[in-house]
Amino acid sequence: MAKKTIKINFDTGWDLAPAPESTGHIQINNKYDLFIGGKWVKPSSGKYFETTNPADEQKLALIAEANAKDVDKAVKAARKAYDTVWSKMPAKERGKYIYRIARLIQEKAREFAVIETLDGGKPIRESRDIDIPLAAAHFFYYAGWADKLEYAFPNRKPKSLGVAGQITPWNFPLLMAAWKIAPALATGNTVVLKPAETTSLTALKLAEVIKETGLPDGVVNIVTGAGETGAAIVNHNDIDKIAFTGSTGVGKIIQNAIAGTNKKATLELGGKAANIIFEDAPLDQAVEGIINGIFFNQGHVCCAGSRLFIQESVYDIVIRKLKDRMESLIIGNPLDKNTDVGAINSKEQLTTINKYIKIGKEEGAEIYQPNCALPKNGYWCKPTLFTGVSQSSRIVQEEIFGPVLAIQTFRTVAEVIDKANNTPFGLSAGVWTDKGSKMFNVTSQLNAGIVWGNTYNKFDPTSPFGGYKESGFGREGGLHGLKAYLKF
Amino acid sequence: MNKIKQGFDFSSSPKVDQVGINDRIARITARSIKKESKMQGLRMALNMIDLTTLEGADTDKKVMQLCNKAQHLHDSYPNLPSVAAVCVYPNFVKTAKECLKGSGINVASVATAFPSGHSSLKIKLLDTNIAVDAGAEEIDMVISRGKFHEGDYNFVYDEIAAIKEACGSSRLKVILETGELGTFDKVRRASDIAMEAGADFIKTSTGKISPAATLPVTLVMLEAIKDYYYKTGVQVGMKPAGGISNSKLALQYLMLVKETLGKDWLTNEWFRFGASSLANDLLMQIIKQDTGIYQSKDYFSKD
Numbered sequence: 001m002a003k004k005t006i007k008i009n010f011d012t013g014w015d016l017a018p019a020p021e022s023t024g025h026i027q028i029n030n031k032y033d034l035f036i037g038g039k040w041v042k043p044s045s046g047k048y049f050e051t052t053n054p055a056d057e058q059k060l061a062l063i064a065e066a067n068a069k070d071v072d073k074a075v076k077a078a079r080k081a082y083d084t085v086w087s088k089m090p091a092k093e094r095g096k097y098i099y100r101i102a103r104l105i106q107e108k109a110r111e112f113a114v115i116e117t118l119d120g121g122k123p124i125r126e127s128r129d130i131d132i133p134l135a136a137a138h139f140f141y142y143a144g145w146a147d148k149l150e151y152a153f154p155n156r157k158p159k160s161l162g163v164a165g166q167i168t169p170w171n172f173p174l175l176m177a178a179w180k181i182a183p184a185l186a187t188g189n190t191v192v193l194k195p196a197e198t199t200s201l202t203a204l205k206l207a208e209v210i211k212e213t214g215l216p217d218g219v220v221n222i223v224t225g226a227g228e229t230g231a232a233i234v235n236h237n238d239i240d241k242i243a244f245t246g247s248t249g250v251g252k253i254i255q256n257a258i259a260g261t262n263k264k265a266t267l268e269l270g271g272k273a274a275n276i277i278f279e280d281a282p283l284d285q286a287v288e289g290i291i292n293g294i295f296f297n298q299g300h301v302c303c304a305g306s307r308l309f310i311q312e313s314v315y316d317i318v319i320r321k322l323k324d325r326m327e328s329l330i331i332g333n334p335l336d337k338n339t340d341v342g343a344i345n346s347k348e349q350l351t352t353i354n355k356y357i358k359i360g361k362e363e364g365a366e367i368y369q370p371n372c373a374l375p376k377n378g379y380w381c382k383p384t385l386f387t388g389v390s391q392s393s394r395i396v397q398e399e400i401f402g403p404v405l406a407i408q409t410f411r412t413v414a415e416v417i418d419k420a421n422n423t424p425f426g427l428s429a430g431v432w433t434d435k436g437s438k439m440f441n442v443t444s445q446l447n448a449g450i451v452w453g454n455t456y457n458k459f460d461p462t463s464p465f466g467g468y469k470e471s472g473f474g475r476e477g478g479l480h481g482l483k484a485y486l487k488f
Numbered sequence: 489m490n491k492i493k494q495g496f497d498f499s500s501s502p503k504v505d506q507v508g509i510n511d512r513i514a515r516i517t518a519r520s521i522k523k524e525s526k527m528q529g530l531r532m533a534l535n536m537i538d539l540t541t542l543e544g545a546d547t548d549k550k551v552m553q554l555c556n557k558a559q560h561l562h563d564s565y566p567n568l569p570s571v572a573a574v575c576v577y578p579n580f581v582k583t584a585k586e587c588l589k590g591s592g593i594n595v596a597s598v599a600t601a602f603p604s605g606h607s608s609l610k611i612k613l614l615d616t617n618i619a620v621d622a623g624a625e626e627i628d629m630v631i632s633r634g635k636f637h638e639g640d641y642n643f644v645y646d647e648i649a650a651i652k653e654a655c656g657s658s659r660l661k662v663i664l665e666t667g668e669l670g671t672f673d674k675v676r677r678a679s680d681i682a683m684e685a686g687a688d689f690i691k692t693s694t695g696k697i698s699p700a701a702t703l704p705v706t707l708v709m710l711e712a713i714k715d716y717y718y719k720t721g722v723q724v725g726m727k728p729a730g731g732i733s734n735s736k737l738a739l740q741y742l743m744l745v746k747e748t749l750g751k752d753w754l755t756n757e758w759f760r761f762g763a764s765s766l767a768n769d770l771l772m773q774i775i776k777q778d779t780g781i782y783q784s785k786d787y788f789s790k791d
Binding site: 006008009010011012013014015016017019125129280281282283284285286288289292320324327328337338340434454455 | 502503504505507508509511512515518519520521522523524525526528529532711714717718721742746747749750751752754
């Protein structure tokens with residue numbers, strides 16, 4: 001019998017009707033000022049910049065641009081709040097405010113989710129089920145620690161630092177703000193936070209929530225702007241601690257800037273995680289993990305599993321399963337409840353991703369993208385696989401921060417550990433095997449801050465997160481996350 | 489009789505991870521199936537039902553009523569699809585066959601000492617022969633779960649192969665009774681054995697054991713079907729049975745099929761629901777979608 005080509009037909013003729021999340025209940029102002037000292041303050045330069053929806057390039061709001069003068073005002077407000085109120089308040093009372101923030105985020109979860117999706121392009125499924133609930137969970141978790149610090153660090157007399165300058169990225173805007181603000185407040189510090197310029201809206205919404213909780217003026221200040229605003233925070237003399245999440249490039253600049261000062265720092269930077277599939281792994285679930293690892297939030301994830309290592313004996317079958325699974329991914333309107341992969345966060349990021357796709361092709365790698373139509377307006381990139389790459393390929397070495405996966409094979413445990421660790425980064429990794437002893441052997445040899453076993457991209461406020469090498473230093477989340485805001 | 493294929497090791501069936509399965513199901517159940525896609529799904533589900541009665545108290549009259557329901561789901565609402573089959577015990581096949589004559593609806597019969605399967609091969613073959621001779625187009629057999637747990641996979645394989653032979657041109661559905669297997673790994677292994685031994689369908693449950701069909705267990709079986717299809721080019725059907733009583737859940741099953749096996753399985757030739765009360769819920773939803781009015785259960789016949 002002649003061998004027929006066996007293929008699953010995913011063109012089923014049963015397509016899902018559009019199911020857009022309603023935007024009727026959300027409130028976005030035309031213009032946002034700076035949140036300093038518990039009040040909305042106009043930027044001293046009078047300058048505002050636009051924030052747009054990357055899915056349709058429509059303008060959403062005008063955001064104030066803070067300069068060094070505004071940052072100074074914010075730091076002064078934070079210092080005053082620290083000296084006069086926050087550092088003197090009983091820890092139990094501090095905790096109550098943080099609980100209140102957590103509850104209000106839960107109450108307004110739907111509004112936060114929709115705004116997060118509008119401003120950043122991520123699927124509503126993710127902002128609704130992951131970003132916003134996790135942000136609330138972080139506040140709840142750290143609220144509980146506020147009056148128990150001496151139990152967290154027995155016999156060590158923990159003391160707050162003072163004013164924390166915090167700079168967050170555009171990939172998980174509210175969640176990153178929660179990761180930074182919650183432990184800072186729980187440990188008795190005050191905050192000046194700058195959200196990323198393309199996604200400021202949910203941080204500003206958070207400012208509204210904070211105002212509603214009655215948190216004393218100046219305990220949390222939110223200043224918006226781009227790199228210069230961030231630099232003003234980093235270089236301000238009266239800041240005791242810098243917490244930064246973002247690119248390795250900017251992380252290096254910050255580290256240079258604070259060298260020789262008294263400022264403490266935690267830097268959570270880029271990554272190029274190895275996701276390792278052994279031949280004895282539960283392959284169908286591993287494929288799901290590969291998908292979650294690289295296409296979650298369009299690959300705009302510092303811990304994304306962007307380097308895939310498949311053991312040679314199962315290479316063909318894993319690739320086949322991966323391609324089949326990609327056929328049922330729905331790409332399009334981020335507000336649609338069925339969307340799996342949303343819009344690229346900004347035009348600049350799309351340019352970067354396309355640059356790397358071009359590099360991959362030029363390096364001779366084989367590219368695979370599913371057959372799917374992309375919307376006309378907005379910034380979009382198809383989920384992309386590259387096979388036939390090696391450790392010397394740039395798409396294997398450099399962080400792309402997009403839905404682009406570089407796939408290699410390996411034969412032995414020693415070989416894959418060697419390759420996985422052969423990177424300037426060290427943020428995260430994933431290991432897939434059904435064998436317990438192999439799991440412990442491999443995970444303990446991987447030089448990464450977070451290693452997932454038989455799953456990927458799972459987050460919890462109790463679990464510390466942070467990297468080695470050029471992925472930064474310091475930990476956020478869990479007990480470790482408290483430590484970064486304390487002195488002993 | 490087919491003997492087990494040389495060198496086939498069922499203990500090396502692919503492994504399944506429960507956390508990953510549950511994650512995948514969470515993605516499926518989050519799908520929003522509305523408007524025209526909902527209507528399309530509801531009609532598809534109705535067309536895939538094996539309308540079932542498997543009670544000790546079954547009578548000829550009860551079976552006749554069920555067959556009548558199968559042919560007249562809701563006559564005041566025209567152009568409804570019909571169900572796929574009526575599923576009964578072997579001694580009611582003749583009755584069902586007569587009632588359903590010319591309707592295009594198949595008669596399925598359980599066999600092989602359903603539901604426990606505790607009997608000799610001789611009895612099981614006889615049971616099957618009786619159902620086939622009475623005209624059952626489909627045979628729903630149970631595997632010997634005891635032998636399976638003992639690790640006697642050859643026994644399980646040979647038994648399925650023997651029943652398959654006895655089925656002749658009738659299609660064989662092999663019930664794994666997943667609620668008694670304990671782990672996804674074992675569900676996967678039992679699926680592989682059944683397919684290699686010649687099953688036309690693999691089916692989750694008898695409906696007599698809880699848990700019966702679940703979305704996770706169905707996913708494990710669908711993945712097994714897919715791997716088998718890629719390996720052999722042979723299509724095997726899937727039938728979750730028991731506990732699927734509402735439309736929302738039925739649509740989630742179909743979504744799982746759509747995203748795992750695609751178009752070729754989204755037909756009653758390759759996918760079935762074993763259910764008794766699902767049909768009425770689908771009818772209520774179909775009419776609600778059409779008219780905007782959710783009617784009382786009393787407007788739908790219970791047979």
